[in-house]
Amino acid sequence: MAILITGGNGYIGRWLAHELLDHQIDVTTFDRVPPDPAAKPDLPASARSVVGDITDRESFIKICRAGDYSAIIHLAGIVTMGCEQNPDLGMRVNLGGTHNALEAARLAGIPRFVFASTISVYGPDVEQPMTEATPARPLTWYGQSKLMAEQLGLYYQRRFGLDFRAARLAAIVGPARNAASGSATMYTSLIIERAALGQPYEIDVDPEAGTPVCYAKDAARALATLATAPSAPQRIYHVSTGLATADGLIKIVKQRVPNAQFTFKPDPQLAPVSRISREWQLSIAAAERELNWRPAYTIESMVDDLIAIVRGEKPG
Ligand SMILES: NC(=O)c1ccc[n+]([C@@H]2O[C@H](COP(=O)([O-])OP(=O)(O)OC[C@H]3O[C@@H](n4cnc5c(N)ncnc54)[C@H](O)[C@@H]3O)[C@@H](O)[C@H]2O)c1
Structure with a gap:
């Protein structure tokens, strides 16, 4: 094939x-x-x-x-x-x-x-x-x-x-994430990646930002x-893998990388857009029922996997 x-x-x-x-x-x-x-x-x-x-x-x-x-x-x-x-x-x-x-x-x-x-x-x-x-x-x-x-x-x-x-x-999360043409949800990957690299991260949306994500x-x-x-x-x-919010991701990441450093500097264009999907309950029942597809990861295991890849503990 x-x-x-x-x-x-x-x-x-x-x-x-x-x-x-x-x-x-x-x-x-x-x-x-x-x-x-x-x-x-x-x-x-x-x-x-x-x-x-x-x-x-x-x-x-x-x-x-x-x-x-x-x-x-x-x-x-x-x-x-x-x-x-x-x-x-x-x-x-x-x-x-x-x-x-x-x-x-x-x-x-x-x-x-x-x-x-x-x-x-x-x-x-x-x-x-x-x-x-x-x-x-x-x-x-x-x-x-x-x-x-x-x-x-x-x-x-x-x-x-x-x-x-x-x-x-849903918004894609992954290590070394980039988008040739500019994504509005990069924060969902960078909160995890920057913490794993030990780098402070200035987040371009506000803590209320959230969206369904997909590893x-x-x-x-x-x-x-x-x-x-x-x-x-x-x-x-x-x-989708599940719903992730900026403040929720920070909490999960800090349980794994306690000294991770974050500050917020919301971009006036991005911030309003990034809040609208915070409460979205996206059903994936049709894909489960008709395609037998379901995510292999939860938000927590996605964070663990991404940290391990960024630290070179597993191939990415
Ligand atoms: N990344 C996300 O969060 C996300 C979420 C939902 C849907 N999608 C969709 O998935 C697709 C892939 O996204 P991605 O995250 O890999 O983005 P990406 O920017 O990394 O990949 C898009 C690719 O399309 C190529 N491309 C752009 N214009 C082209 C053209 N005129 N002719 C040929 N190639 C062209 C680019 O060179 C690039 O390699 C996109 O269609 C995007 O809309 C992405």
Whole structure:
């Protein structure tokens, strides 16, 4: 089996490449930038990498036709801050790029398409608890572009029979986390990582910030599951490890690293956005029931694992 990952040289893509290769699935990444050998985790040497831009439809169709892929996992995208700073680019890549990828899958006869969506499709004052049927009314360009891309994927499924599936991923937490285009939830990783490194950390949101999070390893396994599960009747699934708040994470981290040092300097743009998801109760029952996927980690065991990786006590 062979899978093509767009945006595969990015943070989630590299975790996913390891996950797929561990299951003897061939991996090709398609990304605007070549793999960075210094990135952590690195892109495994056995993954093939093609450099290209998802906004260039013709080139991507050629790549799709050149392999015998059973699925595309579409991660290429611009995240929250990148979309706020340049909404035109956000729409061109997140919506237009997804259209190109869907069209290429259809023309090249690739039967399955897995899309990395986001819980940012929900806006403020969302009703609780949240299932995938909860009305999605995004407030950010990022959330809006991803919601429209999801809708386009469902349209390709209805119209052309493409087996479209999407993960509404919670904010990703992991070691050496980065986002090429600027994430609003980096604090959830950095609170843990900086403490493990013994570095003081000035947090760019306020203590009331909170969000459902997903450990990078749980996210990679969920995307791999979506690409290989025999069926996915609901098509769109929440994927999360649990709810994390800035003050809650600090408490858990200080139990493990008592001398960890934190101060708050809220960014006026980030702080209001980062508070709206603090109370979100995100149901992952559909993924458990239909895909047999559940997180392997809790918030506490995620913190332990991340600290161990950062300290070099286990491979990351
Ligand atoms: N990180 C999160 O918290 C999170 C949460 C939910 C969903 N997602 C989604 O998961 C996907 C991957 O996110 P990530 O955290 O790995 O971000 P990332 O920025 O590390 O990876 C995105 C990759 O897409 C590539 N890319 C951007 N524009 C491109 C283009 N025009 N053509 C080809 N490649 C392009 C980038 O070079 C990068 O390698 C994104 O679509 C993001 O919206 C991320």
